[in-house]
Structure formats: C-alpha cells, structure tokens
Amino acid sequence: MxxxxxxxxxxxxxSRRDLLRLSAAGVVGGSASGWLEGLAAQTAGHPxxxxxxxxxxxxxxxxxxxxxxxxxxxxxxxxxxxxxxxVQGIRVSEYLPRLARSMDDMAIVRSMNTKEGxxxxxxxxxxxxxxxxxxxxxxxxxxxxxxxxxxxxxxxPNFVSIAPFKAISPGxxxxxxxxxxxxxxxxxxxxxxxxxxxxDDAARQLQVDNLGRPGDVTGxxxxxxxxxxxxxxxxxxxxxxxxxxxxxxxAYEQAVRMMRGxxxxxxxxxxEPPALRDAYGRNGFGQxxxxxxxxxxxxxxxxxxxxxxVAGNQFFGWDTHANNFESVKRLTEVLDPGWATLMxxxxxxxxxxxxxxxxxxxxxxxxxxxxxQGRDHYPAAWSSVLAGGGIRGGQxxxxxxxxxMRVEERPVAVADLLATVCLSLGIDPMExxxxxxxxxxxxxxxxAKPIRELLA
Amino acid sequence: xxxxWRLPVVCLVLNMAFAPGAxxxxxxxxxxxxxxxxxxxxxxxxxxxxxxxxxxAANDEEFLRRAYLDVAGRIPMVSEARKxxxxxxxxxRRALVDRLVDGPAYVRHFTNVWRKVLLSEAxxxxxxxxxxxxxxxxxxxxxxxxxxxxxxVRELLTAPRxxxxxxxxxxxxxxxxxxxxxxxxxxxxxxxAATARLxxxxxxxxxxxxxxPFGHWKREDFWRNAAFFSASEAxxxxxxxxxxxxxxxRAELDIPGTEQVVEARFLxxxxxxxxxxxxxxxxxxxxxxxRDNPYFARAAVNRMWAWFFGTGLVDPPDDFDVHxxxxxPELLDELARQFxxxxxxxxxxxxxxxxSRAYQLKSTLTHPSQEDPRVFARMSPxxxxxxxxxxxxxxxxxxxxxxxxxxxxxxxxxxxRREFLTRFADQVEGPTQWQTSILQxxxxxxxxxxxxxxxxxxxxxxxxxxxxxxxxTTGRIETLFLAALSRRPRPEETERLAxxxxxxxxxxxxxxxxxxxxxxxxxxxxxxxxx
Numbered sequence: 001m002x003x004x005x006x007x008x009x010x011x012x013x014x015s016r017r018d019l020l021r022l023s024a025a026g027v028v029g030g031s032a033s034g035w036l037e038g039l040a041a042q043t044a045g046h047p048x049x050x051x052x053x054x055x056x057x058x059x060x061x062x063x064x065x066x067x068x069x070x071x072x073x074x075x076x077x078x079x080x081x082x083x084x085x086x087v088q089g090i091r092v093s094e095y096l097p098r099l100a101r102s103m104d105d106m107a108i109v110r111s112m113n114t115k116e117g118x119x120x121x122x123x124x125x126x127x128x129x130x131x132x133x134x135x136x137x138x139x140x141x142x143x144x145x146x147x148x149x150x151x152x153x154x155x156x157p158n159f160v161s162i163a164p165f166k167a168i169s170p171g172x173x174x175x176x177x178x179x180x181x182x183x184x185x186x187x188x189x190x191x192x193x194x195x196x197x198x199x200d201d202a203a204r205q206l207q208v209d210n211l212g213r214p215g216d217v218t219g220x221x222x223x224x225x226x227x228x229x230x231x232x233x234x235x236x237x238x239x240x241x242x243x244x245x246x247x248x249x250x251a252y253e254q255a256v257r258m259m260r261g262x263x264x265x266x267x268x269x270x271x272e273p274p275a276l277r278d279a280y281g282r283n284g285f286g287q288x289x290x291x292x293x294x295x296x297x298x299x300x301x302x303x304x305x306x307x308x309x310v311a312g313n314q315f316f317g318w319d320t321h322a323n324n325f326e327s328v329k330r331l332t333e334v335l336d337p338g339w340a341t342l343m344x345x346x347x348x349x350x351x352x353x354x355x356x357x358x359x360x361x362x363x364x365x366x367x368x369x370x371x372x373q374g375r376d377h378y379p380a381a382w383s384s385v386l387a388g389g390g391i392r393g394g395q396x397x398x399x400x401x402x403x404x405m406r407v408e409e410r411p412v413a414v415a416d417l418l419a420t421v422c423l424s425l426g427i428d429p430m431e432x433x434x435x436x437x438x439x440x441x442x443x444x445x446x447x448a449k450p451i452r453e454l455l456a
Numbered sequence: 457x458x459x460x461w462r463l464p465v466v467c468l469v470l471n472m473a474f475a476p477g478a479x480x481x482x483x484x485x486x487x488x489x490x491x492x493x494x495x496x497x498x499x500x501x502x503x504x505x506x507x508x509x510x511x512x513a514a515n516d517e518e519f520l521r522r523a524y525l526d527v528a529g530r531i532p533m534v535s536e537a538r539k540x541x542x543x544x545x546x547x548x549r550r551a552l553v554d555r556l557v558d559g560p561a562y563v564r565h566f567t568n569v570w571r572k573v574l575l576s577e578a579x580x581x582x583x584x585x586x587x588x589x590x591x592x593x594x595x596x597x598x599x600x601x602x603x604x605x606x607x608x609v610r611e612l613l614t615a616p617r618x619x620x621x622x623x624x625x626x627x628x629x630x631x632x633x634x635x636x637x638x639x640x641x642x643x644x645x646x647x648x649a650a651t652a653r654l655x656x657x658x659x660x661x662x663x664x665x666x667x668x669p670f671g672h673w674k675r676e677d678f679w680r681n682a683a684f685f686s687a688s689e690a691x692x693x694x695x696x697x698x699x700x701x702x703x704x705x706r707a708e709l710d711i712p713g714t715e716q717v718v719e720a721r722f723l724x725x726x727x728x729x730x731x732x733x734x735x736x737x738x739x740x741x742x743x744x745x746x747r748d749n750p751y752f753a754r755a756a757v758n759r760m761w762a763w764f765f766g767t768g769l770v771d772p773p774d775d776f777d778v779h780x781x782x783x784x785p786e787l788l789d790e791l792a793r794q795f796x797x798x799x800x801x802x803x804x805x806x807x808x809x810x811x812s813r814a815y816q817l818k819s820t821l822t823h824p825s826q827e828d829p830r831v832f833a834r835m836s837p838x839x840x841x842x843x844x845x846x847x848x849x850x851x852x853x854x855x856x857x858x859x860x861x862x863x864x865x866x867x868x869x870x871x872x873r874r875e876f877l878t879r880f881a882d883q884v885e886g887p888t889q890w891q892t893s894i895l896q897x898x899x900x901x902x903x904x905x906x907x908x909x910x911x912x913x914x915x916x917x918x919x920x921x922x923x924x925x926x927x928x929t930t931g932r933i934e935t936l937f938l939a940a941l942s943r944r945p946r947p948e949e950t951e952r953l954a955x956x957x958x959x960x961x962x963x964x965x966x967x968x969x970x971x972x973x974x975x976x977x978x979x980x981x982x983x984x985x986x987x
Contacts, residue, residue: 120582120583124580169580171581174881209898210901214911224961225975225979228976229980232977235949236980239819239820240820241821244837244889244890244891250892251892251893255894255898258898438659438772
C-alpha cells in the first residue's frame with residue numbers, strides 16, 4: 001500500500017491527497033471516530049470471536065402490515081390476523097408462524113422512517129447508507145463490512161451475494177470506491193418475473209459462474225495450461241514488478257485455489273440431508289439460506305440472500321401494488337420456513353451467537369389499501385428486523401400509530417440502522433475509507449444515532 | 457526507392473504552377489514533432505534534476521500494441537501487426553498513429569471514452585443508461601466531424617434541456633446532448649459542480665454545504681456557479697414532462713435551506729455581463745471556453761495526458777488545486793498553449809504525445825528511479841477498459857458475436873458483451889492500479905469466450921491455424937502470438953512451446969496442445985494489460 005505514496009512533490013512535502021490517505025489509513029493523526037469509538041470497543045465482545053453477518057434482502061419493499069407490524073383492529077390491516085409469538089406482548093402477522101417461535105432471538109424495528117420511495121434510489125440508499133451523489137461510487141454494505149470482518153488469505157471470498165437482482169439499482173450491489181477486491185462473489189442470478197426455477201433446479205442455479213472447468217477440459221489439461229501460463233507470467237512479471245500484474249497473479253492463484261479446494265464443496269448442497277433441504281424450502285430463497293449457512297460455517301463473514309420472486313407472482317419481489325394479500329402470502333410461504341430454519345440451523349451448530357441477521361427491503365408499503373387490493377411504496381413508516389448475535393432479541397423498537405400511517409415513537413433512519421449493525425459486529429461505523437473523489441467517507445453517515453437498546 | 461532524374465524538375469515546375477507568388481516552397485513546420493520534442497525536453501529536465509534513469513525505448517511490437525489500444529481501443533489484427541512489423545519505413549510509427557487517428561476506430565473508442573467521462577451516472581442508473589445511445593450519437597458526430605473541443609463544450613453547455621424530446625427519441629437514434637443535463641437530474645447544484653470538474657478540473661462539491669476546507673471556495677461561490685443552471689419548472693399536463701424554463705438573461709437561484717437568493721457569478725468572482733436575450737448558459741460557456749480561462753485548456757490536455765500515460769500531470773485529473781500542483785508545470789502550460797493555438801484539436805495533441813520519446817518508453821522497470829509514475833521514466837502498465845478487453849478478445853479469438861450483442865438497451869446483462877462489461881467495469885482507482893478479481897480470473901480461465909476460442913470443435917481460428925498447410929509448428933505458434941500479444945515469440949519461447957506442441961501435451965494431440973498455448977496467451981498479464 002505505501003508504494004502509492006511515492007508520488008511526492010519534489011520538495012518532499014506530501015500533497016493534501018496523500019495526507020488524507022495516510023490519515024484514513026491510520027498512519028498519520030488520530031482516528032476521527034469520536035464517541036462512537038468507545039461504544040464500538042464495548043460491543044466488540046471477545047476479540048477472538050469472529051463475527052459474521054447475513055443480509056436477507058427483500059427486493060421490492062415488503063409490506064410491514066402483513067409481516068412484522070400487523071394492524072388487525074384497523075381497516076388498514078386488511079384481512080390478515082395477528083398471532084402470538086414466543087415473546088409475550090409481541091405479535092406478528094399470521095403469515096409468519098415459524099418465525100414467531102424464534103422471536104427471542106429477533107428484534108423488530110417498527111419505526112423505519114426514510115424518505116425515498118423510488119426503487120432505484122431507495123435500494124441504493126438502504127444498501128450503501130447514502131443517496132446516489134454524482135461521481136461518488138458508494139460501496140454496498142457487504143463490501144464495507146466484509147472489509148473489516150474478513151481475513152486476507154481465506155480460501156473463500158469474504159463477501160458472497162446469493163441471487164442478487166442488480167438490474168433495479170446496479171450501483172447498489174458493488175464495492176464502489178473500495179475496489180474490486182471487496183466486490184461480492186455473485187452466486188446464481190436474481191430472477192425477474194417468470195418465477196423461480198423449478199425446485200430441483202434451485203441448487204444448480206446457486207453455483208459460482210465459471211468455477212468449474214469447461215466440460216471438454218480435463219484436470220490434466222488444465223494443469224498443463226496453468227504451467228504454460230506460469231512460464232509466460234514469470235517472463236513478464238520479472239520486468240514488471242508489483243502493480244496490475246501482481247494483482248492479476250494473486251487473483252488467479254485465489255481463483256485456482258477456489259476451483260481446487262474445499263471451497264468448491266461449499267456450494268454442493270446435495271451433501272445436505274434431504275429433510276433439512278425440505279425444511280429450508282425447495283426454492284431459490286430457501287436453498288440460498290442453506291448455502292448461506294454453509295458459507296458462514298466455512299468462515300465467510302458476509303453473505304447476502306435476495307428474495308426476488310416466488311412462483312405464482314407476476315411482478316418484482318415484494319412490490320405488491322396489486323393483489324397484495326395473496327401475493328404476500330406466497331412470499332411469506334417462502335420466507336418463513338427459509339429464515340426460521342436458517343436461524344434454528346445456525347443455533348443448533350452454535351453459530352447464531354456470532355452471526356447477525358439483517359432483514360430489510362428498500363421501503364415498506366402503504367397502510368391504506370389501493371383500488372387493486374394492493375399496497376404502494378411507503379417509506380414513512382415501515383419495519384426491519386435484526387436477529388441473532390450481537391443484539392438483544394425479544395424486543396420491539398419504535399411504534400407506528402393505530403392506522404400505521406406515521407411513526408409515533410423512535411423514528412429510525414437508514415444511518416441509525418446501519419450504525420447499529422456495525423456496532424453489533426464490533427465495527428466502528430465512523431471509520432473512514434478514501435473515496436474516488438479524494439474525500440474520505442465514513443462507513444456510516446456521521447449523523448447516525450445507533451439504537452443502543454438493541455446492542456447486546 | 458530510385459528517384460527519376462526528372463523528378464526534381466517536375467516538382468519545381470509544379471510548385472511554381474500551384475504556389476502563386478511563392479518563389480520557393482517553405483517546408484511546413486512539423487508542429488506535431490515540435491510539440492513532441494517540447495514534451496521530451498520538459499520530461500528529461502525533471503529526470504536530470506532527480507537523477508532519474510529512464511527505461512529504454514519500446515520496440516516496434518510494444519509500440520504497435522500500445523498505440524492501437526490507446527488510439528483505436530483494440531489490439532491490432534494479425535494482418536495489421538505483420539504489416540507494421542515488417543514495414544522498413546523509418547517514420548512508420550508516426551504514420552501508424554496518423555492512420556489510426558483518422559480512422560473509424562478512433563471515433564468509436566473515443567465516443568466511449570468521452571461518454572464515460574461526461575455521463576458517468578449511466579453506471580448506476582437505468583434512466584441514464586437509456587439515454588446513452590442518444591448521447592453517444594451526439595459524441596460520434598462531434599468526433600467524426602472533427603469539431604474542435606472548445607466548440608464541442610460550448611455546444612454541450614448550451615444544448616436545449618427539452619426533456620420531452622429527450623425521451624421521445626425513438627431508439628435514441630438522434631444526437632441528444634441534453635442527456636448530460638438529465639444525467640445530473642437537471643439540478644443546478646449537480647450541473648454546476650459537474651461542469652466545473654469536467655471542463656475546468658475544479659472540485660467544488662464540498663462547498664455545497666460548507667466552506668471548502670482546503671480550497672478557497674465558499675458556499676456562496678458554489679451556489680452562484682450553480683445559478684447558471686437554474687430553471688423553473690412549468691407544470692405540464694398529465695403524462696408529459698414538466699417543461700424547464702430558464703431565465704432569458706439574468707440568472708438567480710434560491711440556496712436550499714436558506715432565505716438567500718444569489719445571482720449567478722463565475723467561479724473567479726467576476727459578474728457576468730448580462731445581455732437581453734443572451735441565455736445565462738451561453739455566458740457561462742463563453743467564460744469556460746475563453747482563451748483567458750487558465751483552466752480550460754490545461755484541464756483538457758491533462759486529461760489527454762492521463763489517457764495515454766495512466767497518470768495526469770495533475771493527478772487526480774479533476775482536482776486542479778494549490779495543494780495538488782502539476783508534476784511538470786511548464787509542460788502543462790506548453791501543451792495547453794499549443795492545444796489552443798491549434799484550434800483545440802484533440803487529435804493534434806494525441807499525435808504529439810504519441811510521437812514523444814516519453815510515450816515510447818518500455819514499461820519494464822530497469823531502475824528503481826522509474827518507480828514513481830509521476831516522473832514518467834517508464835510507461836506504467838495499465839488495465840484495459842471492459843470495452844477494450846472485450847473488443848480485443850473478439851479480435852484475437854475470431855469470436856462471432858450473437859445478434860443483439862451490442863444492443864444498447866440490454867439492461868439485464870443478458871448479452872455476452874454486457875455481462876463482460878459488467879464483470880470488467882472501470883475501476884475507480886484508475887487503470888494503473890488495476891485489481892483483478894476472482895470472478896474476472898474465473899471468467900477468463902473458464903468462461904464462454906475463452907473456452908470457445910480454445911476448443912477443438914468450436915474455435916475457427918484454432919482450426920485455421922492448426923490446419924493451415926503453409927504453417928509449420930513454429931509458424932502456428934507465431935500466428936497465435938501475433939493474434940493475442942501482437943508480437944513474435946522470442947527464440948526461447950518458440951523452442952519451449954514448439955517442443956510442447958509437438959509432444960502433444962497430456963492428450964498427445966498437437967492441436968489440443970496448440971489450444972493450450974492459446975489459452976495461456978489469452979490468460980496472460982501480457983494480454984490483459986496495456987504495457
């Protein structure tokens with residue numbers, strides 16, 4: 001890294017840009033995190049314990065009224081009833097029976113209050129913590145967090161994204177100014193209308209592109225090719241030390257390691273008992289959650305699983321502008337078993353305590369039901385959920401009114417939520433990264449007010 | 457070449473016939489060479505100051521590939537490579553660059569390059585991506601018609617902001633410079649900041665909310681600059697776009713979140729000379745592109761320098777600031793002066809850069825003093841853009857693109873080209889700091905393009921090379937090297953690889969072994985980088 005600082009002025013004075021870079025790298029001057037730094041240190045827990053995070057991304061904006069903030073006593077609540085959970089006093093929609101039993105490990109934030117109602121911008125904002133702003137390429141949450149949580153020499157990449165549907169907001173799924181070494185490894189393609197693949201295809205879809213040799217290339221031949229390549233590279237890198245050729249070789253080495261090593265087996269879902277695969281649900285999301293558990297087990301610190309479509313729904317994800325109730329029912333029939341099994345599976349393996357699960361979409365849906373029995377975009381009052389390790393489960397943060405239209409208590413902005421996520425993982429949200437416009441940018445916006453009640 | 461003895465007489469006669477009034481023809485000064493020499497003088501001066509030892513000169517093979525990639529956006533075809541390498545003419549490098557700069561590949565490549573500079577929002581937004589073809593149509597026209605740079609910028613700055621027209625452009629086929637405004641969301645603050653950064657190399661964004669911590673921009677300066685782009689929206693009927701109405705002359709803006717209204721003023725503090733019915737943007741365009749504006753030409757030539765060397769004389773190139781001085785201030789000044797003197801002809805500057813000794817240095821590191829990219833003592837290895845890489849791979853492998861591969865409205869990344877461009881997107885740190893990702897490595901090793909090019913059934917080029925009766929093993933290897941790396945193999949490479957091919961590799965099949973050699977070439981750093 002320090003080679004970059006050779007571009008000094010003739011007089012030996014560091015340019016302003018160098019100063020900022022050195023400062024961001026912690027080499028010059030002190031950390032600028034202030035009071036949150038102390039909080040981060042407290043919540044880090046035992047330093048040796050490696051933490052992981054799973055983001056369950058609900059494309060389209062899930063309705064809070066049919067999930068975590070039911071209003072059965074108001075006409076806005078529609079026909080959906082509320083059910084008791086394993087925590088007294090907390091009720092959720094009847095569509096989530098299995099999750100209801102895991103409420104001790106979950107904390108619901110009912111007072112999400114953001115301002116973006118456009119899919120592209122809201123997705124970007126929720127996934128990066130910032131609104132799209134001119135030339136700055138903000139990194140997605142997975143890149144920001146895996147940079148802090150990950151190990152440099154791991155066999156598997158530190159950030160895996162399962163079935164992302166990027167088209168709706170292409171900038172929101174990338175490493176941005178952090179650079180491609182923090183880019184996600186994408187597994188499977190996010191589906192758009194037309195439903196998910198048939199059940200037995202779900203596993204085949206969840207593969208890393210190009211991880212396997214082409215069918216007509218044998219192992220021997222592949223090794224021979226690598227040997228030829230190695231000769232060519234030796235010749236070239238001798239005269240060109242460092243820089244792009246060095247990164248090229250490192251990436252190839254890692255890629256080959258992934259091709260050959262245990263890493264490949266991570267994606268072999270057939271190794272799991274059929275009964276467990278059934279419990280997760282034989283669909284893209286369910287099997288994606290299973291894959292996430294396998295990756296977490298193997299030390300991948302950040303995995304995201306997107307729920308973009310289910311059989312029978314004709315539109316994008318949770319974007320239920322029409323026929324809301326039936327559509328959400330189909331979505332929750334996939335969500336409930338998948339997520340609940342993920343949590344119980346992680347718990348059974350002793351991993352839940354060190355794994356934070358974040359559940360959210362880009363916004364919620366209108367409490368008032370529209371003319372098509374649907375709900376439209378609604379960022380003013382909606383729900384997100386944090387579960388697992390690093391947070392105190394079994395509670396609700398914030399409250400919406402009887403009609404669900406407004407947040408009445410403890411409004412939570414995106415920065416507040418993301419700062420809470422950072423702290424529960426032992427990461428200082430005020431830490432800076434150098435952006436592509438020469439300005440250092442904090443992981444989370446400095447006006448964040450983390451939800452202290454949630455931190456363990 | 458034998459000169460006929462009559463030739464000089466004929467020349468003189470013709471000369472007298474076609475040059476009325478001129479007794480003897482003056483040799484036109486070679487301005488390109490003059491500027492190239494100036495570049496080298498200034499670069500060498502700094503070497504001498506710092507005791508820097510420059511790398512040796514690049515050989516023909518290295519120059520060939522580099523020039524094609526930088527000017528035409530792709531590697532040369534085998535036939536083009538052979539032609540250049542076997543040409544004995546002493547001035548062939550100049551001639552090559554002249555040819556490339558005047559060709560269609562230049563227009564295609566630089567349409568891409570300028571679009572990425574001017575419409576960078578397309579990476580993150582569907583709406584903007586939709587407008588890319590219309591914007592590129594405008595850029596192509598500017599480049600093909602050799603519109604001087606200052607006129608191109610003036611046209612852009614005074615383009616109509618008719619949103620209805622922008623979206624009612626079937627197939628986005630009509631030139632649409634207005635996309636620039638739409639990409640910045642029509643917001644004055646975005647437009648003011650973008651135009652300052654792109655055309656003057658000035659970063660004023662920080663001052664949007666507070667006084668700039670390092671520079672001297674105050675918040676008010678930012679908003680006064682933005683005011684040139686203020687427009688009021690007139691509500692349109694259902695379904696149509698709101699029309700934007702701009703002031704006829706004097707432009708003003710309300711600073712959001714305050715009660716303050718500011719009148720437009722240039723960034724140097726001068727007040728515009730408002731004239732009736734002369735649009736504010738016209739005045740701004742005149743000020744930006746004025747010969748008296750110290751930043752306009754400098755920012756432009758600095759950008760060109762960064763394209764060809766990977767690092768600008770001012771680096772980063774859009775941050776001209778007292779705290780970020782140029783590495784070679786007199787060189788920057790001279791380039792700017794000559795650019796303006798030659799009618800803001802971008803091709804002229806490119807030709808001069810390519811003719812300089814500095815551009816034609818090897819990229820190998822032969823002395824530690826060459827490590828600092830800002831002394832330009834060797835050419836820094838640079839990553840290729842996704843377009844350069846894909847187009848080069850297509851050429852090297854003879855890959856036949858499926859129909860619709862270049863469909864500009866392919867948003868879901870379904871075509872091989874679109875997938876490739878996403879996988880190999882431009883990196884924010886710039887090409888000299890290129891980082892290869894695991895997915896990129898996997899794509900190059902096992903992906904469709906490579907596997908088709910190296911498969912015995914599917915690769916036309918491989919079959920052609922393997923079965924050509926005029927080639928022996930050495931010849932076959934040479935052809936693959938020329939196709940992928942634009943050079944002939946060195947004797948030790950030929951020896952080693954010919955032995956491998958003739959042994960047949962693990963499958964005892966010479967063609968399969970040839971495919972292995974081709975695979976290695978396509979996955980090498982030498983192929984993947986511009987060096």
